[in-house]
Amino acid sequence: MIETAGEKLSPEAYLSDVRPVWCPGCGHYFVLRALTQALAWLKIPNEQIGLVTGIGCSSRISAYVDAYGFHGVHGRALALGAGLKAVRPDMNVIVAGGDGDGYSIGGNHFLHACRRNMDLTYIVMDNEVYGMTKGQPSPTTEPDWQSKLAPEGTGIRRFNPLGIALASGASFIARGSAGDQKGLSRLIVEAIEHKGFSLVEIKTPCVTFRPEEKAWYKSMRKIAIEPTDDMILAAQRIHGSDGFDTGIFYQADLPVFQPHFTEEKSIEDFEKEFEV
Amino acid sequence: MQSHNIQDRSVSVSVSGAGGSGAVTAGLILLKSMANAGYYGYMTRFSGPQIRGGESAVVLNFSDSPVERSARSSDIHFALDWHGFERFSDEIPLTSQSCVIFDNSHDALPDSVASTGAKIIEVNLKDQVDQLEGSRANAFAVGIVAFRLGLPLNAVLEALEQILEKKGEEIFLAASEAVRRGYGLLEKKAAPLEQWKPVSHTRWNMSGNEACALGALRAGVKFAAAYPITPASDIVEYLAPRLEKYGGNVMIAEDELAAINMAIGGSFGGKPSMTATSGPGFSLMIEAMGLAIASEVPVLVINVMRGGPSTGLPTKSEQTDLNQALFGMHGEAPHVVVAPLNIADCVVTTQWAVGLAEHLQTLVVLLSDQRLGQSRAIIDAVPSKTFDLKRKILEEKEGQRSYLRYAVSPDSISPMAIPGNAAGRYTADGLEHTVSGKPSSMASDHLQQLKKREAKVTRFDYGKMWAEACFHLESTKIVVLTWGSVYHNTKAAVSELYHDGCPVALLALRLLMPLQTEAIKALCKGKKVIVVEQSYSGQFCHYLKGQGAIDASALTLAKPGPLVLGSDEIKAFIKEATND
Structure with a gap:
């Protein structure tokens, strides 16, 4: 699936000189590595990459990749990315962020990004917690996880990103693990190459506020899910999985939204319409 | 027909009716007809909050010179029916000088309208519509109003064709016949347009x-x-x-x-x-x-x-x-x-x-x-203007890696790199940042970037566009300050006072921020200042005072929406304020 003919690029070619603020051992380092590896494999020129992020630990990634980045406001990265892609279809637009940014404050944009199915790649680093604000439950947190904000747990069922993406019209839906470097890089490559909206949901441990998540490195299974374009089958796999399966759950050739334009009119044509 | 002081030659028309009665379409046709005949016009529309089925109304003001505000009252009001008319009683003032024409096949004349003393003319448009297949009452109304105005029938038919172009020939033919019949329905009266001078140059309907x-x-x-x-x-x-x-x-x-x-x-x-x-x-x-x-x-x-x-x-x-x-x-x-x-x-x-x-x-x-x-x-027609205001863009250069997106330059505007330019990769950030765009919460970076963002906006020379000054602002004793849609009525009020010999001038701001405080101060120094705005609390006046552009002694005529702040009201306020 990956052609590496010719000169090999190193992932370092995609790293900026800004040092991450992430905690030592944070799963996000592996995602940064996997992303830069994928970009190196694809040999996309740095300046042809638009990396748009929101707010949160993971959203800081736009400063760490040597590309055209945009670190915007909380929850709106998908909208900003859609605007960029609308005017610049030539750019490889990658949107990234966390579970709170994408599934909570940005939830509405997530739904509409899926149904719009623009040719964007959306990387969600899901650690089931708000890390930057120091440990509050997110939409993907288990209902009984105890925290300062919810001492008895939230009691609220978890958000199902893959299921919701499928129902909303995303044409590429994958889950990866920060602990599977090579597998994750390959998933990101597939996602970038896919024409349409690609969700790559990555389980990435928060070692500070959810140290128990380090167990994911062992419990997350290597990629075993094979892509299907059958929605029913994909739904069965998504809802049948315990959350530890990785791979492409759904990949289909669906109509991609990309506004087109021509240059057939002049300003004089528009002015004429007003004439009396 | 009364002639207003505001415009030497103007006439006002309003049309109202239940939603779907075609009051707005009638207004659009009349406006376009007036344009075709070589005149100017202004139309505002009112509707209840309903999506469909609610009442709606249009208020038009016509003149043979440019006009962009409503008249004090309607010279002619046509009621296609009286459905919900009371909702518009504020927006459609009727006086004893008004002529009210209404279709009596619906409700009876409301007492509130009868009591205005307006001249009342009844027509039965149901009979007319029944006799002409495919016709609608609003087209008859257009014909009747056009005749009363002295608007040439051809100008109306031409407008009808333009507006109904997409609706098919049958609808157009029925409508044009209805306009023709409406045109001959009432007896001949001296029509206002007979005194007007049409223009022949191209204008815009916008x-x-x-x-x-x-x-x-x-x-x-x-x-x-x-x-x-x-x-x-x-x-x-x-x-x-x-x-x-x-x-x-x-x-x-x-x-x-x-x-x-x-x-x-x-x-x-x-x-x-x-x-x-x-x-x-x-x-x-x-x-x-x-x-x-x-x-x-x-x-x-x-x-x-x-x-x-x-x-x-x-x-x-x-x-x-x-x-x-x-x-x-x-x-x-x-x-x-x-x-x-x-x-x-x-x-x-x-x-x-x-x-x-x-x-x-x-x-x-x-x-x-x-x-x-x-x-x-x-x-x-609005002539095209050249402002020569362009985005400063980073040039594409090979092998350049020293780009500082937020570099501090003399005008504080740093060239922006456009994605695709290899020389200019950077991350735009809402976090405070260094000159390169790297996130930073250091006091020195914050201060530097605060200054940069402020300086580029405040030091820029906005030229003459910042405000519109009318009537000898330098030598006047009273300055009226306003902005936005209130401009026209304020200008009319100031104009009348000025021509009556009152030493008053108008300053209408187009640039609200950054406020051209020093310029306003210089123009208002030692003068009585009156602020006119459409708000309840006087936001604009508070702003001007707060910035030190005008003295605390300035008076404000602040009136909330939605009613128009009329020129009479503004004039009376200025007069009273000046007499003190």
Whole structure:
């Protein structure tokens, strides 16, 4: 699936000189590595990459990749990315962020990004917690996880990103693990190459506020899910999985939204319409 | 027919009826007919909050010279029926000088109308409609009103053809026959238009919202994203089919939060971008407006204001988003706020606004309002202007890796790299940053970037566009300050007083932020200052005082929407204030 003919690029070619603020051992380092590896494999020129992020630990990634980045406001990265892609279809637009940014404050944009199915790649680093604000439950947190904000747990069922993406019209839906470097890089490559909206949901441990998540490195299974374009089958796999399966759950050739334009009119044509 | 002082030759007409009765269409046909006959006109529309089936009305003011405001009262009112008419009693003042024509096949004449002492003429349009297959009462009404005005039948038929073009020949033929029959229905009277001088040059039939959209196209906007909201939707509806044939496109956003972020994304991608909204949507956009300022991405936000707070008066006008547009953002967020004064000015000011956003690499808010945006007028064609305000873009160079996106330069405007340029890779950031764009919370970086963002906006020379001055401002004793859609009536009031020998002059601001404090101060020094605005609390006046542009002794005539702040009211206020 990956052609590496010719000169090999190193992932370092995609790293900026800004040092991450992430905690030592944070799963996000592996995602940064996997992303830069994928970009190196694809040999996309740095300046042809638009990396748009929101707010949160993971959203800081736009400063760490040597590309055209945009670190915007909380929850709106998908909208900003859609605007960029609308005017610049030539750019490889990658949107990234966390579970709170994408599934909570940005939830509405997530739904509409899926149904719009623009040719964007959306990387969600899901650690089931708000890390930057120091440990509050997110939409993907288990209902009984105890925290300062919810001492008895939230009691609220978890958000199902893959299921919701499928129902909303995303044409590429994958889950990866920060602990599977090579597998994750390959998933990101597939996602970038896919024409349409690609969700790559990555389980990435928060070692500070959810140290128990380090167990994911062992419990997350290597990629075993094979892509299907059958929605029913994909739904069965998504809802049948315990959350530890990785791979492409759904990949289909669906109509991609990309506004087109021509240059057939002049300003004089528009002015004429007003004439009396 | 009475002749008003405001215009030597003007006549006002209103049409009302239940939703679907065609009152608005009748107004559009009359406006276009007047244009065809060589005259000018101005039309405002009113409707109840219902989507369909509610009552609606149009108020038109015609003249043989440019006119952009409503008359004090209706010379002719045509009621297609009296459905919900009481809702418009404030907007359609009738006097003993008015002539009211109504279709008596529906409700009886309301007492409130009879008591005005207006001349009443009854017609039975049901009989007429029954006798002409496919016809509608509003076409007869157009014929009747056109005849009373002395409007040539050909001008009406021509307008009918233009407006009903897409509805098919059958509908057009029935309507034109109805107009003809209506034209001969009432007895001949001396018609006002007989005294008028038609013009023959090309004019434009345009609403304020269309004017803003055209200004945006002239300025080179290539991307607009928006979420539907009254009364701003027509801006993007105008742009949607045109922009995609003019090298750009319009995106329908899932909400206003998305709309502004999409516009920022489009602008980051190198295309002049905008969004249009009204109060509630504007509130939602505020956070990302701060992002545009912090990340120095040019973007235009048009706010067609309506009454607030909350859902407020969705279909009616007020100038009350001023405070929010000036000071709505958290943190210190220098940006530009402009406001057009009339429909033609919507074209020019929007073009200027886009240029300012592009050149200064920041947020520009353009404040229009429902009255300005949704009124339609026959105006002289608006000549194209050149502002020479362009985005400073980083040149493409091989192997360059020393780009500092937020470098401090003499004019504080640093060249912007457009994605695709290998020499200029950077991360735009809403976090405070260093000159390279690297996130930084250091005091020195914060201060440096605060200064940069402030200086580029405040040190820029805005030229003469910042305000419109009328009637010898330098030598006057009284200065009336205003802005936005209140301009026309204020100007009319000041004009009447000035011509009566009162030493009064008008200063209407187009640039609200950064406020040209020193210039205003110089013009107002030692003079009596009166501020006129459409708000309850006097936001504009408080702002001018707070900035030290005018003295604390300045008086304010502040009236909330949705009623028009009439020239008589303004004149009376100025007179009283001056007599003290």
